[in-house]
Every structure is written in C-alpha cells, then in structure tokens.
Amino acid sequence: MYFIILVFGTMINYLRHMSVFASVVDEGSFRAAAKTLGIAPSRVSETVSDLEQYLNVTLMHRTTRKLFLTNEGKKFYAYAAEITRNAEAGLNELNVLSQESIGSLKIALPAFLASSTISTAIAEFARQHPKVSLTLTYSDQVMDILEEGLDLSIRVVRVGLLEDSSMMSRKLGESGRLLVAGKKYAEGRQIPKHPSDLKDWDWLRFQSRPSAIELISTTGESVTIQENASISLNSSEALKHFTLQNLGVTILPVHLVEDLIDSGELVHVLPEWKLRPLGYYAVWPDKSRRENLTLLLVRFLAKEVKGHPL
CATH class of the missing domain: 3.40.190.290 (D-Maltodextrin-Binding Protein; domain 2)
Incomplete structure (x- = not known):
C-alpha cells in the first residue's frame, strides 16, 4: 500500500513537470514559459532538467537563441501536451458549473487599443473575475493565433474584410x-x-x-x-x-x-x-484549449462595448 501511494505521489509530481515542459515547447523558450506560468526562468529550467533526469533521456537541446527537441522530446511532448489539454478541458467544464471562473487567457490586441473602450472592458472583466489570469500583448503587427498560442485576438480591419478562416469570430463594433x-x-x-x-x-x-x-x-x-x-x-x-x-x-x-x-x-x-469604417472583431481558435473561458470574455466584451464609441 505504501509503495502504491509513493508511486502515485511521484507520478503527480511529474505531471507538473510535464506541464512545464509542454509550456516551454509551446512558448519557445524558458523565459517565455516562465512568464506564462508566473515562475522564475531558473525554476523552469530546473524542472525540465529534473524531468530529463527522471526519464533518463535528453528532451531538448538548448542554445543561447533557440530550443531544439530531440526525437525523444518530440514523442514525449505529444503525451505531455495531451495531458495538459485534457486538464484544461476539465477546468473549462468546471468553470461552466462554478460560480467563479478560474484559469488563464492569452490575448493579443492592436497597440492603438492600449487606451480604448475595449481595454477598459478587459480591465472590468479582470475586476469581476480575479481568479482569471490575463496575458495581454499589444502590437500593431498581426500575430498568428495558433503559432503564438493565443486564446483570443482582437482584429481591426475594414468592415467586411475579415479574412475567412477556420477561426471563430464575433464582431464587437465599428469605428470611423x-x-x-x-x-x-x-x-x-x-x-x-x-x-x-x-x-x-x-x-x-x-x-x-x-x-x-x-x-x-x-x-x-x-x-x-x-x-x-x-x-x-x-x-x-x-x-x-x-x-x-x-x-x-x-x-x-x-x-x-x-x-x-x-x-x-x-x-x-x-x-x-x-x-x-473599421470593424472590431474578436477572433479565436475553433477548438480553443480554454473554450468556455474564451467565450465568457468574448460575450462580456460584446456586452460592455455595445453602444460605446470604439
């Protein structure tokens, strides 16, 4: 019985390691993963090293500029990413049942919206949902939603010119x-x-x-x-x-x-x-990892900005 408890405890501990490893691959660097996870870069590096030592394999090669997955790392990442996605899906389901939303969202917006009705609405969302962690990137360069691992992107284009894609979208409003x-x-x-x-x-x-x-x-x-x-x-x-x-x-x-x-x-x-006029659109992946949380924010934004100048 003690052996079973010990093995289970070790497995739970390394599930956390797998999640950190998957985040490093998704973000492309230890520093970016640390920012997303809210921990020190040195802690991320130590966690991946501990995982490699436990597995007795090298999962990735590090250089000063880039990370390269080994063959073992590529195979292991598929499992680590699947476990992380399933865990996030479980949180999504619980968020539907819970009165208080929990989780994190990564959002990109045009830089000129830094002081805008939409940013004010996002601030109000943060006040009303204090357990939701928000990472906001303001840039006038259009960011690739899938490549950057975004949960939501605010796109501003001429009305009627939003590109067709596999993404979901909702128009938030217009501006002259x-x-x-x-x-x-x-x-x-x-x-x-x-x-x-x-x-x-x-x-x-x-x-x-x-x-x-x-x-x-x-x-x-x-x-x-x-x-x-x-x-x-x-x-x-x-x-x-x-x-x-x-x-x-x-x-x-x-x-x-x-x-x-x-x-x-x-x-x-x-x-x-x-x-x-310009159309303001919320755009997100068709199969979002945090679907329910993303939809919660999109619906909140649509309600908050309705009738207000953008």
Whole structure:
C-alpha cells in the first residue's frame, strides 16, 4: 500500500513537470514559459532538467537563441501536451458549473487599443473575475493565433474584410476613420475640395494598409486615390506623432485624433468625404484549449462595448 501511494505521489509530481515542459515547447523558450506560468526562468529550467533526469533521456537541446527537441522530446511532448489539454478541458467544464471562473487567457490586441473602450472592458472583466489570469500583448503587427498560442485576438480591419478562416469570430463594433494632417502642413496648401486635389500632398502610410484609398462623398460618389507615401510606419501611435510633426496627411481611427482636432493641432481634411469604417472583431481558435473561458470574455466584451464609441 505504501509503495502504491509513493508511486502515485511521484507520478503527480511529474505531471507538473510535464506541464512545464509542454509550456516551454509551446512558448519557445524558458523565459517565455516562465512568464506564462508566473515562475522564475531558473525554476523552469530546473524542472525540465529534473524531468530529463527522471526519464533518463535528453528532451531538448538548448542554445543561447533557440530550443531544439530531440526525437525523444518530440514523442514525449505529444503525451505531455495531451495531458495538459485534457486538464484544461476539465477546468473549462468546471468553470461552466462554478460560480467563479478560474484559469488563464492569452490575448493579443492592436497597440492603438492600449487606451480604448475595449481595454477598459478587459480591465472590468479582470475586476469581476480575479481568479482569471490575463496575458495581454499589444502590437500593431498581426500575430498568428495558433503559432503564438493565443486564446483570443482582437482584429481591426475594414468592415467586411475579415479574412475567412477556420477561426471563430464575433464582431464587437465599428469605428470611423478620419483623413488628417498637421495644422502647419495643411495651412501651407490650398484647402482641398475633392480627393484629386491631394495628388501633390505627402502621405504618411500605415504599412499594413493598402495604398489605394477610397473616399465617399455625401452624394454617394466613390473616388479611389493612391497614397504618395514618403514615410511608412508600422505603428499607429508613431503615425499620429509624425503627422503632428507636419510631415503629411494620413488616416487614423477617430478615437486617436478627435481631441487633437478639437485642440487645432490636427486638421480634418476633406470633412465632406468619408472613409469606410473599421470593424472590431474578436477572433479565436475553433477548438480553443480554454473554450468556455474564451467565450465568457468574448460575450462580456460584446456586452460592455455595445453602444460605446470604439
């Protein structure tokens, strides 16, 4: 009986080791796994080393830049990952039955949403669900949901242009975009009356945005012009900053520029012409590891942001 208890205790201990090992593989490094797990990188390294010693095999080779799984490591990872997924699925089921949600979510959002209605809603979610651990990554570069191990990604694209995929999605709302320029830059040029009047203007371009710009008049006329971009940037905040430096005209979301337009630092160019709005979408894997927790957050966001400017 004592032997059975001892073996069972050892197995339980190494189940934790297997979960840490699977996290290292999923995250791609000891440091990233440590951040996800909330423990020190040295503890993660020691745990994997203990597991290798217990199994008497080398599971991975470490270099200063990358980790490489051995053949034994690849085989063992399949089992470790399956055990971790099953455990997370069990937590998901319990979350449905429990009054208090428990678990963790890894979320990616565009950097320009750092101070936004959606971020405020996520903060409220954290207050109401204190036992849910949130890891938020703000980046204007679109992150691969599966490759990065994300549970949820907030995507902002022109309405109707969300790519079809195997992912699940829910539209959270829409936000307008404005054509703006720095006050001094605009004052040095004739006031444009038609999009064609912008052909000699300098443009500041957001790199992931198509260079063809469609503007629609109040009468329904649609005109497409090409950005004559002298500077391209991959950050909305940087785009706003360079525009304030009076280097050209650009397109930015309403919530980033409305205060600057009110203060006179930026000028709304061609106010009688509109740009197609941006759609804000929650996107997550079809077979999420934390499906119930992810859906809980998505439904919460949809409810919180409804009727509020994004």
